[in-house]
Amino acid sequence: MSEIDCRELLDRLWAYLDGEADEALCSDLQTHFSKCLPCAQHAEFERRLREVIQMKCRGERAPQTLRLGLVYLLDRPS
């Protein structure tokens, strides 16, 4: 298993947080986190930041006029 340094970690952190890292990378990163508190804290911060961004930006509701207009659209000759 290869040792990851802190600089390398930042390059690969996103694949890990995005659920795109393979098993080997996950295990390398987890090993690094267990030895390096600042990197573990950074990863945790990014994860929580994304949760905040999701919480603040999701949950839009389409206007009722748009919803009804779409049904009308289906019946309209193109």
Next chain:
Amino acid sequence: MGAAVVSTEHPHLLVSQEDRARFEALVNEHLDSLYGSALRLTRNRAGAEDVVQDTFLKAWRSFHTFQTGTNARAWLYKILMNAYIDSYRKTSREPELVDHEDVGDFYLYAKAQESQEYRRAGDPEEILLSKIMDADVKSALEQVPEPFRAAVILADLEEFSYREIAEILDIPIGTVMSRLYRGRRHLQRLLWDYAKRAGYTNGDSPGGSTGVAPP
């Protein structure tokens, strides 16, 4: 333009009631999330409504090519992204393609750690996250320049995989990753500006004029 199949011209004449019911179910399931993404992309309600309407019109016209069991959400988002691109071409309002600002290595985490003000107040990350909770994150996201904004919306809000985003935007996976990286750096930079502003205006700001430590 590819050769149009007759059925795409008058889908309402050829599709069955069953197709129609399936399509209406698709509208009901995905309308809110498509509208939310369109709003962040176009940055205004009228524009978002136009793009979403165009998306479902195009989706309906090519619904006969859609295979049940395939990824309906990714299919609709691909049509949405094309409708969005068409919309700004039509109005000749090109989204900002030039990436002026150097956000290369901007990390909010590092900023929080470096901030004397935040360190004095205790837990820098907690303070920063709570400031961002109070910030206008939607507006910050809308200021991230294209094409980075679309990548961030698809990954961070809609949680598509890199592969799905590559298909939706019709770009290689490596490009998805680099756009995401830059988009996120931009967003963090903008959120930092919000947090800094909040720091100056809030009466309870750490290191503020009261000079009294909380009990």
